[in-house]
């Protein structure tokens with residue numbers, strides 16, 4: 467009795483004789499359908515979605531390999547002293563991968579459980595909030611770290627500690643606010659960047675005179 471094949475089965479293709487270091491010209495030709503399957507069942511699977519680094523992942527070291535383990539994230543109780551990385555992510559709005567990054571850079575810290583899972587003191591939420599706000603207003607991570615380094619190690623910062631930190635940032639923030647206002651109000655006009663593309667630039671920045679003052683948008687930089 468002849469072998470049973472699916473109706474749309476194709477004859478087996480001969481092995482490709484292309485040299486090993488050349489791409490196979492038949493790479494996209496579908497192979498024969500195995501007995502008992504239909505062409506539809508051979509349809510390529512949709513690519514598996516990349517595993518999102520969401521707040522429901524936690525990393526665990528197993529024999530030197532870092533693996534991500536899903537865990538259900540329950541909102542931390544208000545009096546919960548320590549948070550898992552998922553809970554810190556959920557409450558702070560920072561992705562788990564971002565929290566790991568902050569930790570690698572020494573901006574935040576955690577203790578490890580006997581199962582090698584991270585646990586963060588609840589006060590870490592305030593640090594993460596400060597990091598995220600700082601980044602949002604364009605403060606370099608190194609400056610944020612320098613500010614956070616002023617906070618005491620090993621104890622929850624007090625109101626006075628935070629006051630000291632915000633004082634040290636005041637000047638920097640004022641400067642940024644001035645610059646943002648400048649951009650908001652003057653970006654429609656010549657900013658002295660050297661483009662000479664606006665109609666009045668050749669008058670406002672004739673022959674790119676401002677280029678002699680240095681790099682960048684001189685008019686914005688100098689008036690900020």
Ligand code: FES
Pocket residue numbers: 655656657658659660661662663664667670671
């Ligand atoms: S806007 Fe570029 S030189 Fe005026």
